[in-house]
Amino acid sequence: MLRLNTGPSAAAWTAWLGCMGPVMLALNVALGALCAVFITDPDLQVVGALGLVPLVLLDGLIVILSVQYYRGAFWLDGRTLVRRGFPGRKRYDLTSAEVTVESAQPLWTPWRGGVLPRLTVRTSGGGTVRMWLRDPVRRGALLPPDQLGALAQAIDPWFRHPVAGRLRQLAADPLHGTL
Structure with a gap:
């Protein structure tokens, strides 16, 4: 099989996942913990729940972009x-x-x-x-x-x-x- 030079290379994938993965994990843990603190307080439950929405949307966007770039390789x-x-x-x-x-x-x-x-x-x-x-x-x-x-x-x-x-x-x- 002949690999065509389309889509990100293996080095680009290593950089993408190696950099993006830990950053997204740290962001999810930090903001998730902050939202969890807000959700446990009866007066701030709405703020905590609303704080999770941008986090979920950002995670979804990164997954969609990753899948799209992953599908860019042809043979x-x-x-x-x-x-x-x-x-x-x-x-x-x-x-x-x-x-x-x-x-x-x-x-x-x-x-x-x-x-x-x-x-x-x-x-x-x-x-x-x-x-x-x-x-x-x-x-x-x-x-x-x-x-x-x-x-x-x-x-x-x-x-x-x-x-x-x-x-x-x-x-x-x-x-x-x-x-």
């Missing part, structure tokens, strides 16, 4: 696109899928450079998956030429599909002749 297994999911991995057969490219503005990322291209794969019964060809998590970096070529080959080994042909051209000349 190629022959002519099958594999997406890391929660739980397990999801497979998308590129031989029978409708493959297109679209431009979109990334949300929930540090990228602020405008729209980026992303591959859209629609399968009958398997749903739709979208994969960035320029990764917003990595400052808009394009997939390496060997990975673009492998993706083009997986879509159509004869490069007759328009997306496969364009990916092959991009893999052959990623700088568009600027050098």
Whole structure:
């Protein structure tokens, strides 16, 4: 299986979980204890209960962002696109899928450079998956030429599909002749 350079790397996950985990644990313990003190006082029960609401919302937001970033990793297994999911991995057969490219503005990322291209794969019964060809998590970096070529080959080994042909051209000349 060929790992595509999409989504956070293992080092980024280690930093994310290694830093965010202890900070969130300390925040939850401190604010949870403070809210528990308020809840035990009959006059401040409402304040204690209301103090838990932002804490629960923040925890939920961090879980949603973590799952979304976790699902950003892709592999190629022959002519099958594999997406890391929660739980397990999801497979998308590129031989029978409708493959297109679209431009979109990334949300929930540090990228602020405008729209980026992303591959859209629609399968009958398997749903739709979208994969960035320029990764917003990595400052808009394009997939390496060997990975673009492998993706083009997986879509159509004869490069007759328009997306496969364009990916092959991009893999052959990623700088568009600027050098």
